[in-house]
Amino acid sequence: MTDRKKKPEELRSHRWYGANDLRGFGHRSRTAQMGYDRTDYAGKPVIAIVNTWSDINPCHTHFRQRAEEVKRGVWQAGGFPVEMPAMSLSEPFQKPTTMLYRNLLAMETEELLRSYPADGCVLMGGCDKTTPALLMGAISMNLPAIFLPAGPMLRGDWRGGVLGSGSDTWKYWAELRAGNITEEDWRGVESGIARSPGHCMTMGTASTMTSAAEAMGLTLPGAASIPAPDSRHAQMAALTGKRIVDMVWEDLKPRDIVDARAIDNAVVTVLASAARPMRSCT
Numbered sequence: 001m002t003d004r005k006k007k008p009e010e011l012r013s014h015r016w017y018g019a020n021d022l023r024g025f026g027h028r029s030r031t032a033q034m035g036y037d038r039t040d041y042a043g044k045p046v047i048a049i050v051n052t053w054s055d056i057n058p059c060h061t062h063f064r065q066r067a068e069e070v071k072r073g074v075w076q077a078g079g080f081p082v083e084m085p086a087m088s089l090s091e092p093f094q095k096p097t098t099m100l101y102r103n104l105l106a107m108e109t110e111e112l113l114r115s116y117p118a119d120g121c122v123l124m125g126g127c128d129k130t131t132p133a134l135l136m137g138a139i140s141m142n143l144p145a146i147f148l149p150a151g152p153m154l155r156g157d158w159r160g161g162v163l164g165s166g167s168d169t170w171k172y173w174a175e176l177r178a179g180n181i182t183e184e185d186w187r188g189v190e191s192g193i194a195r196s197p198g199h200c201m202t203m204g205t206a207s208t209m210t211s212a213a214e215a216m217g218l219t220l221p222g223a224a225s226i227p228a229p230d231s232r233h234a235q236m237a238a239l240t241g242k243r244i245v246d247m248v249w250e251d252l253k254p255r256d257i258v259d260a261r262a263i264d265n266a267v268v269t270v271l272a273s274a275a276r277p278m279r280s281c282t
Contacts, residue, residue: 004249004250005249005250005251006248006249006251008043008044009043011043011045011046011119011248012046012117012118012119012143013041013045013046013080013117013118013119015117016117017031017041017042017046017117018042027117036080040080041080044078044079044080045078045079045080045119045120045244045245045248045249046079046080046082046117046118046119046120047074047079047080047081047082047118047119047120047121047122047241047244047245047248048082048084048112048113048116048118048120048121048122049067049070049071049074049081049082049083049084049121049122049124050084050086050109050112050113050121050122050123050124050134051063051067051083051084051085051086051124052085052086052087052088052089052105052124052125052127052130052134053067053085053088053124054085054088054090056088056090056093057088057089057090057093057127058090058092058194058197059090059091059092059126059127059150059153059197059198059199059200059206060088060124060125060126060127060130060150060197061197062150062197062198062228062229062233063124063150065234066124066148066233066234066237067083067124069234069237069238069241070122070124070148070237070238070240070241071083071241072238072241073237073238073239073240073241073242073243073245074122074241074242074244074245075241076238076241076242077241077242077243077244077245077246078245079120079241079244079245079248081241082116082118084112084116086105086108086109086112086134087101087104087105087108088127088130089101089102089105089127089128089129089130089133090127091127091128091129091199091205091206098127098128098129099129101129102129102132102133103133103136104133105129105130105133105134105137106132106133106134106136106137106140107137108137109123109133109134109136109137109138109141110136110137110138110140110141111137112137113137113138113141113143114141118143119143119144119248120143120144120145120146120244120245120247120248121138121143121144121145121146121244122145122146122147122148122240122241122244123135123138123145123146123147123148124148124150125147125148125149125150126149126150126151126198126199126206126210126228127150127199127206128199128204128205128206128209131147131149131206131209131210131212131213132209134147135147135213135218135254138254139254139255139258142253142254142255143253143254144244144247144248144250144251144252144253144254145218145244145247145253145254146218146219146220146240146243146244146247147210147213147218147219147223148219148223148236148237148240149210149213149214149219149223149224149226150197150198150199150206150210150228151198151199151224151225151226151227151228151230151233152198152199152200152201152206152207152225152227152228153165153194153195153196153197153198153199153200153201153227153228153229154195154196154198154201154227154229155201156168156189156192156193156194156195156201157192157195158188158189158192158193159188163189163192163193164193164201164202165193165194165200165201165202165204166200166202166204167202168189168193169189169193172185172186172189173186196227196228196229197228197229198227198228198229199228201227203273203274207224207273208270208273208274210223210224211224211225211269211270211273212266212269212270213266214269215262215265215266215268215269215270216257216258216262216263216265216266217257217258217262217265218254218257218258219240220236220239220240220243222236223236223240
């Protein structure tokens with residue numbers, strides 16, 4: 001257990017659960033209604049797991065399971081996990097653009113954390129706009145927070161060759177229009193370019209955003225580069241759940257982490273990534 005700056009009665013959630021009044025009674029009785037005993041949460045950090053999973057977001061297909069692995073880590077570290085769904089912002093499907101909704105997710109994240117008895121949070125995102133939106137909301141609220149990147153999907157495959165998200169889509173669309181490949185070839189590219197959960201495996205917006213988040217110190221070290229289907233991604237989710245409980249006791253908040261040096265780290269990381277050719281993930 002980490003060195004504690006906080007006592008259990010100083011937890012923000014104590015305002016909900018610790019009060020010996022009618023409101024406290026209501027909060028405790030309704031928590032019992034959900035199947036929890038008072039010993040499950042009394043004196044423990046309540047960890048909000050802000051999950052942007054949905055059936056329409058292929059980048060986050062695995063988040064339903066990852067949320068359970070985050071919960072496992074929270075329980076093991078002595079916290080009380082509470083999963084809270086948030087707007088999914090599916091980059092491939094949402095029209096006219098997810099950019100119109102990024103700030104809505106940021107506001108939703110902030111208000112979820114503000115209005116519920118959360119002491120800290122795990123932010124689950126990865127699709128292009130979910131990463132900045134979740135971080136913007138959490139930094140505004142300034143509760144202890146840690147980001148869980150979705151991780152890149154496996155590299156694409158067509159006839160034994162590597163396909164990359166985005167870049168090869170435009171390449172082979174041009175080849176089709178030029179008459180260099182057939183409609184059947186194009187359908188082969190279509191069925192082989194995205195073959196696992198996770199965001200784009202090329203160094204596009206999603207990987208850029210998650211890399212910047214890691215460079216700022218808002219994830220576990222190395223978290224942004226673990227492929228979504230890799231077993232180490234599930235391990236990282238559980239470790240993230242454990243870490244946030246310690247962060248609550250340490251009272252380590254986003255604004256303690258995101259200073260001028262952290263922003264410089266993010267800028268250098270993004271510029272260095274942009275200078276390299278786009279590569280696929282194995």
